[in-house]
């Protein structure tokens with residue numbers, strides 16, 4: 001997109017939001033975030049903007065190195081064996097350019113041919129530009145003797161997810177996401193004079209402003225009660241109601257199998273142990289982090305830490321058991337990232353990239369992996385084993 005268009009689109013989006021505020025008096029932060037990220041024409045995630053990677057606003061693990069996808073492929077093959085080696089569907093949420101899918105398929109084809117014959121990959125993507133880019137990336141894989149197009153259509157399909165749920169039938173296999181949940185809109189709450197308040201977005205020309213008022217829906221109070229979150233005076237909290245809704249839809253579609261959710265965030269103890277009162281909502285623009293939520297509308301990302309306790313509690317209420325929860329560094333090391341690195345003739349760049357995936361100050365500690373399962377008895381996964389059992 002050209003710079004001129006970006007500016008025009010930002011202004012159009014701003015006008016739309018102001019119009020909505022003028023009509024309603026104020027909007028929730030969740031509505032504001034939904035509009036700037038997902039407005040059909042001007043939303044950050046509906047544009048053709050280069051969002052991720054060197055020329056975008058931030059990196060994600062699949063864009064750092066193919067090893068991330070290769071280890072996920074290894075995980076999927078183990079799950080396939082645990083589940084009896086039948087037909088297996090992988091469903092990936094929000095695949096962006098398709099790198100994770102590309103690396104997973106390449107690796108499965110090369111290293112696990114029996115699994116390769118049994119699996120199908122569904123990409124859940126609503127951005128039409130992203131779909132095109134995923135398709136052309138995947139078309140580049142030399143999959144079989146068949147014409148690539150035929151083969152791609154047999155191995156990969158594209159579906160959607162909306163308020164009403166997924167556009168496909170029940171599956172047996174694994175739901176997979178990397179940095180999907182943190183991109184869902186959040187409500188912002190805080191305690192002010194011992195009373196629970198919600199932070200709304202208002203407009204006081206020429207600027208947006210924040211307004212504290214009564215919480216907009218009972219589900220927000222329920223969330224605090226169910227997850228036993230007790231806020232201190234002045235402390236802020238974000239509530240991602242879409243995460244629980246999404247998990248409910250996932251559970252409806254999962255006959256038998258696993259859900260692997262990789263994202264940054266923590267359990268409630270980790271999120272609320274901080275002494276600071278600030279919320280975890282952040283913006284990413286050209287590899288800089290900021291809290292200027294009301295700037296660069298539709299041109300910068302807005303995210304919040306994922307509350308994994310909520311995903312675990314919601315899952316349990318839906319019959320999804322927790323297989324395990326760990327740091328990304330633990331998960332990748334237990335799955336064999338160090339052996340893989342050792343076995344390859346690596347250059348310094350690869351080593352540095354691998355370090356970024358694992359290192360506590362890179363993505364290793366901030367990112368977590370939650371694995372849940374349904375209709376499987378006590379599965380043991382390599383990536384969740386204690387690290388003292390790992391030999392390098």
Ligand SMILES: C[S@@+](CC[C@H](N)C(=O)[O-])C[C@H]1O[C@@H](n2cnc3c(N)ncnc32)[C@H](O)[C@@H]1O
Pocket residue numbers: 045052060061062063093094095096097100124125126127160161162177178179180183
């Ligand atoms: C941070 S990006 C994920 C990046 C990608 N998984 C990676 O690892 O590089 C979040 C993604 O979630 C997608 N998303 C959000 N809501 C969605 C929905 N309802 N259906 C499909 N994708 C959605 C966005 O379009 C975006 O591609």
